Amino acid sequence: MVDKVLKVAVIGAGLAGCEAALQLAKRNIQVDLYEMRPEKTTGAHATENLAEFVCSNSLGSNDVTNASGLLKKEMSMMGSFLIEIAKSVALPAGNALAIDRNLFSKKVEELILNNEKINLIRQELKKIPENIPVIVASGPLTSDDLADDIKAFTGSEHLHFFDAIAPIVEKDSIDFEKAFYASRYDKGEASYINCPMNKQEYEKFYEILINAPRIEQKDFEKGAKFFESCLPIEVLASRGVDTLRFGPMKPVGLVDKRTGVENYAVVQLRQDNKSATMYNLVGFQTNLKWGSQKELLHSIPGLENANILRYGVMHRNTFINSPAVLDATLQCRKRRDLFFAGQITGTEGYTESIASGLLAGINMAKFLTNEKLLELPKVSMLGALTHYISDFEQKHFQPINSNWGIVEELLVDKKIRKNKKLKNEMLSKRSIEWFENNLI
Numbered sequence: 001m002v003d004k005v006l007k008v009a010v011i012g013a014g015l016a017g018c019e020a021a022l023q024l025a026k027r028n029i030q031v032d033l034y035e036m037r038p039e040k041t042t043g044a045h046a047t048e049n050l051a052e053f054v055c056s057n058s059l060g061s062n063d064v065t066n067a068s069g070l071l072k073k074e075m076s077m078m079g080s081f082l083i084e085i086a087k088s089v090a091l092p093a094g095n096a097l098a099i100d101r102n103l104f105s106k107k108v109e110e111l112i113l114n115n116e117k118i119n120l121i122r123q124e125l126k127k128i129p130e131n132i133p134v135i136v137a138s139g140p141l142t143s144d145d146l147a148d149d150i151k152a153f154t155g156s157e158h159l160h161f162f163d164a165i166a167p168i169v170e171k172d173s174i175d176f177e178k179a180f181y182a183s184r185y186d187k188g189e190a191s192y193i194n195c196p197m198n199k200q201e202y203e204k205f206y207e208i209l210i211n212a213p214r215i216e217q218k219d220f221e222k223g224a225k226f227f228e229s230c231l232p233i234e235v236l237a238s239r240g241v242d243t244l245r246f247g248p249m250k251p252v253g254l255v256d257k258r259t260g261v262e263n264y265a266v267v268q269l270r271q272d273n274k275s276a277t278m279y280n281l282v283g284f285q286t287n288l289k290w291g292s293q294k295e296l297l298h299s300i301p302g303l304e305n306a307n308i309l310r311y312g313v314m315h316r317n318t319f320i321n322s323p324a325v326l327d328a329t330l331q332c333r334k335r336r337d338l339f340f341a342g343q344i345t346g347t348e349g350y351t352e353s354i355a356s357g358l359l360a361g362i363n364m365a366k367f368l369t370n371e372k373l374l375e376l377p378k379v380s381m382l383g384a385l386t387h388y389i390s391d392f393e394q395k396h397f398q399p400i401n402s403n404w405g406i407v408e409e410l411l412v413d414k415k416i417r418k419n420k421k422l423k424n425e426m427l428s429k430r431s432i433e434w435f436e437n438n439l440i
């Protein structure tokens, strides 16, 4: 008897879709991987690369006692392809895993194209196919036609909120008489470039910022909700004159060794490519008009003559109402051979998107081979995320990043729970032990 050929369609060759396709192929399942770029683009993607990082180039902390660090550790233990590739193209960024985005995409593409089980099809899918098992990983900027079909299928309202992209400048145009290298509290390599401000300089910067014109929103964007951890800098500034000094421009722990001074405010820049010629402004995602962005950036000490390689922009973000649609396995309740993965599920962020692609790929393979699906427990960060998006019981579901608040509470006395460092170490150890005992 000839074995039945198992085949899956994956929609979207972004972070989640590429990870899911590779997981399926590893388990001997054929994949048709659909990607609409370059034929049709999203407005945020700048290239035709697979698994493109659209904004910052950081996957967050590497420290396993940090929520994002633990998630990456779990993903490594589960055999994530993209996390291994990210590590192989890492750039100096203190404790964080920052990557060269072009090299990353190149390596992902090589792996996909050289995999005989994966058939990459450069085409927009306007509807969820009905005659084949499907993983929808079309991302926060899913094409309109497909979004309409998903909406019709799920029967739930799509929610929109907005993310914004930070500008990138050329390193050689930065004035290092003023700017200095340092990592906060001297942790890891001193790889960030810091532009210091005194009170007067900060006040001037703030004035320009709050008076700067923004790009007018289209009708469907009016009344937009922002994702709290990716707020445009002008929105943060509108909350009060000091909000930025306690947020992305906080100066604590950043001392210029030449002067020994801790400044009134600091703008940090993070390396954006392997050759360290490009740096992005940390936390400076913005929707200001480009002329205003130029004026604002040039008012920052050290960036007076900065060559701006990419301006910030703001974009729509689409996600399904996962609590009504998905199980914690990422399987669709209404149609069992349909899974969702990536940001469209509400697992917000690069690392989280790859993580849900990883789980969806594994679980689709299990589904097709009649194995029990993997439902991760809430002691793990990925389990906590997938339970959060599927079990959420309140009215207004919003996407979520990895964070300690969603994991199962530790059964220890209050004194230990109040010691944040010890508590995070214990939470992290508990999850790693679970993976060691159950998956490895």
Ligand SMILES: Cc1cc2nc3c(=O)[nH]c(=O)nc-3n(C[C@H](O)[C@H](O)[C@H](O)COP(=O)(O)OP(=O)(O)OC[C@H]3O[C@@H](n4cnc5c(N)ncnc54)[C@H](O)[C@@H]3O)c2cc1C
Pocket: 011, 012, 013, 014, 015, 016, 017, 034, 035, 036, 037, 041, 042, 044, 045, 051, 052, 053, 054, 055, 056, 057, 058, 123, 124, 125, 126, 137, 138, 139, 140, 141, 142, 143, 146, 163, 164, 165, 314, 315, 316, 317, 341, 342, 343, 344, 348, 349, 350, 351, 353, 354
């Ligand atoms: C503007 C913006 C900035 C962001 N910045 C950050 C950040 O700095 N840090 C962070 O951690 N997260 C960020 N995110 C959130 C999120 O981590 C990224 O969007 C991430 O790429 C999501 O991964 P994904 O695989 O779900 O989607 P994507 O990586 O976007 O992949 C989806 C793919 O599907 C394709 N596609 C869409 N519709 C179709 C269709 N109908 N047929 C075929 N192909 C289709 C798209 O072209 C795309 O390649 C940002 C999101 C946006 C929108």
